[in-house]
Amino acid sequence: MNTRLYYLISLFALLTWFPHATLAQSNHAKYVGTGSCSSSNCHGSVHPVKGLNILGNEYYTWSKHDKHSQAYTNLQKSDAKRMTSLMGLGEPTEEPLCLKCHSTYVPDATMRGEKFDLEDGVSCESCHGAAERWLESHAILGATHQQNLDKGLADTVSLSKRATLCVSCHFGDSDKAVTHDLYGAGHPRLTFELDTYGALQPKHWLVDQDYTSRKASYIPLAAWFTGQTRLAEGVLARLSSPEQSKNGLFPELSLFDCYSCHHNLSEEQWKHRTYSGSPGRLHLNIVPLLMLQASLGGINTKISEEMAPLVTTLHKDYQQTGTTEAIAQLRALTSERISPLSSALQVTPDLCQSVFRSLATFGSKIESPKFEVAEQIAMGLQATLASSPQLAKKHGAAIQKIFATLTSSKAFDPARFTKAIAELANAIH
Ligand code: HEC
Ligand code: HEC
Ligand code: HEC
Ligand code: HEC
Incomplete structure (x- = not known):
């Protein structure tokens, strides 16, 4: 973990001044897949889009810079294969133990939409929840954050809920953990701190005045x-x-x-x-x-x-x-x-x-x-x-x-x- 990098990031943040069950926040809605978010007039612009209250290039930031987008493809590499082979397990890309943290884990195929793709790794819906019920309505001009939440958008603004979400993979929960067997097989040491890891995640949202008035400030x-x-x-x-x-x-x-x-x-x-x-x-x-x-x-x-x-x-x-x-x-x-x-x-x-x-x-x-x-x-x-x-x-x-x-x-x-x-x-x- 690059703590020095974080130091620089948060100094920058200071100068410009600027918040159970994780995937279960889905309310029995389908996971529509990252392909449903990536259109260029939604979240897939290459550069931030002027005139919107969001950045508009979230998909680009995630797919190019955010390690979450590589979480599944890293399971296809030799390090991961060595881990499961040492543990006497099958292919890491088919192993629930790995998929629970390294993908948007939706074992029930009927809950996957047409554009759902396991290869997207830890994707938009891993954090923001299954989008079937809010996909259309959240993009309508004037849709409020509360209206989106009511339709099943996961609350990532509440620090307490955000912490539960990140910790569920970065430490584990009752359903998943990196055990000593897995460390012994070569898994990197898990360490986590909500503020630092939040700052290290390539930013696809901006806590500016507009954000604070729509959602909350971040301390x-x-x-x-x-x-x-x-x-x-x-x-x-x-x-x-x-x-x-x-x-x-x-x-x-x-x-x-x-x-x-x-x-x-x-x-x-x-x-x-x-x-x-x-x-x-x-x-x-x-x-x-x-x-x-x-x-x-x-x-x-x-x-x-x-x-x-x-x-x-x-x-x-x-x-x-x-x-x-x-x-x-x-x-x-x-x-x-x-x-x-x-x-x-x-x-x-x-x-x-x-x-x-x-x-x-x-x-x-x-x-x-x-x-x-x-x-x-x-x-x-x-x-x-x-x-x-x-x-x-x-x-x-x-x-x-x-x-x-x-x-x-x-x-x-x-x-x-x-x-x-x-x-x-x-x-x-
Ligand atoms: C579904 C599981 C999951 C959730 C939820 C999750 N992460 Fe991750 N995160 C991962 C995995 C797996 C990796 C490693 C991906 C890789 O490199 O293959 C990772 C990597 C990262 C990294 C890069 C670490 C490094 O060494 O550079 C940061 C930063 C991070 N996550 C922050 C967060 C934050 C902040 C949250 C909550 C808002 C969060 N994560 C939620 C699974 C998750
Ligand atoms: C409890 C959640 C959890 C489980 C279970 C888990 N991982 Fe991970 N894994 C993570 C997180 C989080 C990271 C990123 C750690 C960091 O950088 O802080 C990671 C990192 C990795 C990396 C390094 C990726 C890189 O960027 O180089 C590999 C490889 C890996 N895991 C393979 C596996 C395999 C194979 C399994 C199944 C046998 C597995 N993991 C199970 C959470 C998990
Ligand atoms: C590892 C977790 C994680 C992943 C993966 C993730 N996000 Fe986010 N996202 C967050 C957090 C945390 C916030 C900040 C809290 C909030 O505003 O909800 C956020 C905020 C946002 C915002 C709000 C911006 C605003 O100004 O209100 C948008 C839009 C967004 N994400 C879209 C996406 C899209 C699209 C993807 C997939 C390409 C994605 N996110 C993937 C965690 C994640
Ligand atoms: C009670 C003692 C004990 C504790 C505590 C312990 N380990 Fe181990 N660890 C072992 C033993 C015993 C082995 C097997 C050594 C061998 O095969 O020769 C091992 C093996 C390993 C290996 C395989 C490489 C090696 O050195 O043989 C790794 C990596 C590892 N442990 C990581 C960890 C991590 C990370 C933690 C803390 C989260 C941890 N261990 C805590 C006793 C321990």
Whole structure:
């Protein structure tokens, strides 16, 4: 993931100032296929079209620049074939496990329209929902967003619904996951953060004044916090699921911190590592919970204080007795208190300042942070900075220094990261 690229993108965004069940949002309508969207007077223009309130070149942007359009064709390549062959499965292009995330997965052929084409990969309707019932009406001049939603257009404006959608493939859900078997066969590591990945997706929409008046404004910190909440819910759901947390006799290994077992990042990293008291133990892979806990320090200290002992107990219990009470308590805390908080987050300059401080302080205190944690902290700081011109002006250069330590997981040196983030933490007060 190119975090530096993102840094540039969001600086640009700041200068110009500018928001269950995923495919199931279809309401039993047919998937009409991307070919129904791509006509040049709809979404298929090569350049943005003047005089429309949308860009008009969405199809072109998606097909030329957006990796989602390659999601299926990448299954035809040798890397993908090697994965399924190592796992004893058939062709990846016919394997539901792969198709669920790499295509608009509509197994029931009667729900596919004439122009439906599996090769389109993750296409318009993967995100915007089956279009049969709104295809015609949404193009009529004056059709409102609400009218389109009423006809079954999926709501991708609501950050909470958007997070559920993206996380369903970029982390997985009850129906699909990248398991350790699949990682072992060579699948790239999944990592996700709603604001960063939203900024990295080649933009086929523009959050300008017209967009804001039709839909909503977009605040990076709100997106970040909502994304972390959804990811934390995903982690907890997987830990509580009898099917997803086990692989035969053993626990599902992807639930654990990869570097409990694999020390292949760089020699540097693990020789210099300290272990907060328990070397050689398996640690759970719960980065989004740590991110929530750290940011809640600046949003709602009460919840943050309730959360901290539960996260500690979660680790201990899981290692010693396997009890799941802490998981259940954390699930309740996340869904009943944190999730509503994220939907109603009032992002003021003061809130940005306190989240920024909490995240930086948290980051500066972790002993020998792993790349996965460091990367998420940096993305959180960046989303916060991008939500506040004051912070951007004051700390932009310091964030750039932090990102400079994250150019690749192989070259990552935790000491350099800690030094850069400690400088930032000291400069905030
Ligand atoms: C149906 C599953 C699915 C959904 C839903 C989905 N993605 Fe993806 N996404 C993928 C797959 C698969 C890839 C990798 C495609 C490839 O390279 O073959 C991908 C790739 C990406 C990439 C490129 C990553 C890179 O390494 O360059 C970004 C950015 C991204 N997605 C953002 C998002 C965002 C933001 C959302 C929600 C608005 C989202 N995705 C929803 C499946 C999905
Ligand atoms: C839970 C969803 C999920 C499942 C299941 C899944 N993938 Fe992926 N896959 C992704 C996402 C998301 C990415 C992009 C990761 C990124 O760049 O952040 C990806 C990336 C890839 C890539 C790299 C593409 C590139 O751009 O080079 C390959 C190859 C791949 N997957 C093959 C497979 C195969 C084969 C299967 C089935 C055995 C499979 N995947 C199952 C979500 C999934
Ligand atoms: C990976 C998910 C994803 C895919 C694939 C995708 N979109 Fe989007 N699209 C979004 C998100 C997120 C937004 C921003 C929220 C919104 O306005 O609904 C958006 C916004 C839009 C908008 C709204 C622009 C506005 O100003 O109101 C249009 C039009 C659009 N997409 C068309 C398309 C078309 C056509 C395709 C296929 C060629 C496509 N999208 C594929 C996620 C996706
Ligand atoms: C409990 C220990 C454990 C954890 C945790 C773990 N793995 Fe593994 N991993 C293994 C073992 C054992 C193998 C098989 C090694 C062999 O075949 O020699 C393996 C194999 C692999 C392989 C195949 C290449 C190799 O080195 O042999 C990959 C890739 C991999 N794991 C990725 C991951 C990722 C990514 C994570 C975290 C999401 C993870 N692992 C977590 C124990 C673990």
